[in-house]
Amino acid sequence: MGTVAKTLKLLNYLSAFSPEIGLSEFARLSGYDKASTHRRLSELVKAGFLEQDPTTKAYRLGAAIPRLALVREQTFPASASAMKALDRLFAAVQETVHVSIVQGTAGLSALAHIDDQTHGNRVYIEPADMLPYHATASGLVVMAYADDAFRDQVLAEPLSQITDDTSTQAEVLQVDFEDIRRTGFGRSEGGYETGIYGISAPLFDRNGTCCGAVAVATPKSRLTEQAEASILAGLSQAATDITVAWGGSIPAAVQEAWMQTKGN
Amino acid sequence: MGTVAKTLKLLNYLSAFSPEIGLSEFARLSGYDKASTHRRLSELVKAGFLEQDPTTKAYRLGAAIPRLALVREQTFPASASAMKALDRLFAAVQETVHVSIVQGTAGLSALAHIDDQTHGNRVYIEPADMLPYHATASGLVVMAYADDAFRDQVLAEPLSQITDDTSTQAEVLQVDFEDIRRTGFGRSEGGYETGIYGISAPLFDRNGTCCGAVAVATPKSRLTEQAEASILAGLSQAATDITVAWGGSIPAAVQEAWMQTKGN
DNA sequence: CCAGTTGGTCCAAATAATGAACCGTTAGGA
DNA sequence: TCCTAACGGTTCATTATTTGGACCAACTGG
Numbered sequence: 001m002g003t004v005a006k007t008l009k010l011l012n013y014l015s016a017f018s019p020e021i022g023l024s025e026f027a028r029l030s031g032y033d034k035a036s037t038h039r040r041l042s043e044l045v046k047a048g049f050l051e052q053d054p055t056t057k058a059y060r061l062g063a064a065i066p067r068l069a070l071v072r073e074q075t076f077p078a079s080a081s082a083m084k085a086l087d088r089l090f091a092a093v094q095e096t097v098h099v100s101i102v103q104g105t106a107g108l109s110a111l112a113h114i115d116d117q118t119h120g121n122r123v124y125i126e127p128a129d130m131l132p133y134h135a136t137a138s139g140l141v142v143m144a145y146a147d148d149a150f151r152d153q154v155l156a157e158p159l160s161q162i163t164d165d166t167s168t169q170a171e172v173l174q175v176d177f178e179d180i181r182r183t184g185f186g187r188s189e190g191g192y193e194t195g196i197y198g199i200s201a202p203l204f205d206r207n208g209t210c211c212g213a214v215a216v217a218t219p220k221s222r223l224t225e226q227a228e229a230s231i232l233a234g235l236s237q238a239a240t241d242i243t244v245a246w247g248g249s250i251p252a253a254v255q256e257a258w259m260q261t262k263g264n
Numbered sequence: 265m266g267t268v269a270k271t272l273k274l275l276n277y278l279s280a281f282s283p284e285i286g287l288s289e290f291a292r293l294s295g296y297d298k299a300s301t302h303r304r305l306s307e308l309v310k311a312g313f314l315e316q317d318p319t320t321k322a323y324r325l326g327a328a329i330p331r332l333a334l335v336r337e338q339t340f341p342a343s344a345s346a347m348k349a350l351d352r353l354f355a356a357v358q359e360t361v362h363v364s365i366v367q368g369t370a371g372l373s374a375l376a377h378i379d380d381q382t383h384g385n386r387v388y389i390e391p392a393d394m395l396p397y398h399a400t401a402s403g404l405v406v407m408a409y410a411d412d413a414f415r416d417q418v419l420a421e422p423l424s425q426i427t428d429d430t431s432t433q434a435e436v437l438q439v440d441f442e443d444i445r446r447t448g449f450g451r452s453e454g455g456y457e458t459g460i461y462g463i464s465a466p467l468f469d470r471n472g473t474c475c476g477a478v479a480v481a482t483p484k485s486r487l488t489e490q491a492e493a494s495i496l497a498g499l500s501q502a503a504t505d506i507t508v509a510w511g512g513s514i515p516a517a518v519q520e521a522w523m524q525t526k527g528n
Numbered sequence: 529c530c531a532g533t534t535g536g537t538c539c540a541a542a543t544a545a546t547g548a549a550c551c552g553t554t555a556g557g558a
Numbered sequence: 559t560c561c562t563a564a565c566g567g568t569t570c571a572t573t574a575t576t577t578g579g580a581c582c583a584a585c586t587g588g
Contacts, residue, residue: 048367287535536583
């Protein structure tokens with residue numbers, strides 16, 4: 001692994017749950033010594049990717065981040081266009097919805113979300129949280145439409161048991177992937193949070209690669225047949241809208257799968 | 265310069281004007297050979313900071329960027345809180361307004377902006393664009409309140425002549441800085457764009473460091489005495505609001521300077 | 529068909545990263 | 559009060575990585 005990769009990996013330890021981390025903690029998390037870790041952190045600070053609290057000495061994400069995000073969003077308004085489609089989807093299903101994008105083999109991260117505010121029993125999405133591929137509807141649908149090399153790489157690493165219902169065996173997941181490819185929708189029943197049912201549809205970039213997913217999360221109790229039909233229709237519409245807005249197109253195989261599934 | 269710094273510098277060549285750059289162009293811009301540049305770009309792609317168009321082979325900002333931006337914005341909602349203050353400022357002055365933050369010695373970058381839509385003759389802000397310290401009202405006010413080491417570092421590099429009215433002599437700027445510290449407001453008359461008058465106020469972080477600026481840009485023709493008084497009042501209010509929202513506070517010296525200036 | 533461009537690769541030489549041991553400081557406990 | 563253990567940070571001989579000239583294949587315009 002190159003020096004740059006080791007250095008940038010440090011940024012991944014920062015999250016909404018631990019937005020500030022000190023030197024020793026970084027060293028422990030990364031498995032490197034304090035000297036190397038300190039030099040790496042200093043370089044990230046110099047580049048504006050981190051900034052250091054002068055009193056607590058802890059490191060947090062720096063000013064270069066929002067700048068680069070603006071450049072990307074202005075060039076390629078992924079977030080804005082996703083939000084428009086999410087608005088429509090939310091209006092149709094009245095449940096928590098979100099769009100997430102592939103972050104290498106590490107997982108998916110939520111790019112945009114609308115939280116259900118109407119029901120008492122609702123699902124929250126933690127934005128910028130890394131979602132595991134094997135335990136979420138979004139992750140499963142991305143895996144199902146990813147190329148073999150990517151899938152093998154993800155499955156090669158140990159799959160964490162997040163809830164009692166998480167599938168951690170590659171063989172079981174392979175069967176799930178076939179189901180997903182047949183229906184065009186990903187599903188996860190309590191694999192990430194107990195009692196939460198997730199349904200997802202894949203997003204494709206201009207190269208035809210599956211680069212993310214749009215998903216609805218709902219307590220299983222509210223998932224009537226009628227609600228599910230509305231969710232499936234909304235998801236395929238949203239996935240198409242977002243994919244087109246991103247310059248891609250839905251593969252014919254996926255469109256056919258959707259037609260068949262919704263026809264039932 | 266460390267390998268990481270050289271690698272991350274590549275990201276700075278991407279902007280709203282050239283959102284995609286190829287290998288040879290990167291090598292030319294960075295002054296390094298193609299072999300090293302290629303390895304660096306590949307590492308950034310692996311880390312998700314860049315992605316490569318498989319047909320044109322050009323590199324653009326990757327999916328890791330929006331994720332980190334969300335983490336930062338969720339931890340520390342700089343953009344959201346700035347936007348609230350900008351809304352009020354815009355309502356008061358009815359001219360193009362923006363908030364920009366320090367990006368090391370490279371310049372300032374716009375974090376949020378509201379463009380004037382009402383007038384025929386209006387000023388546009390290019391978000392995520394790097395604003396030079398010596399040629400903008402925002403840059404000048406930051407320089408005036410920066411520590412000597414930072415100011416010397418910026419002035420040590422050659423100052424580009426952007427318009428005919430740009431001041432490029434350090435001695436002239438030093439006088440400007442004294443004016444700014446006396447009034448509490450930065451000013452630039454056509455230094456960045458001919459005919460545009462900029463007025464700015466400094467923002468301070470929790471360490472008391474000047475970390476950005478809020479500014480109003482207007483055609484000089486609309487800058488009546490009355491309009492200017494309204495702008496100065498709006499700017500000091502907005503600067504205070506944003507600084508407080510960011511966990512900082514306006515130094516007493518700046519508050520006094522504002523009082524005196526507005527009292528005239 | 530050539531000259532000049534593009535993206536990308538190879539490998540010996542040059543350079544930068546590494547980490548055990550170290551320092552100064554702070555915080556808590558006996 | 560002392561003692562211990564944590565913290566952030568630094569030093570420097572050892573070690574591993576980066577570097578860049580030369581090279582290749584592919585494409586483009588004359």
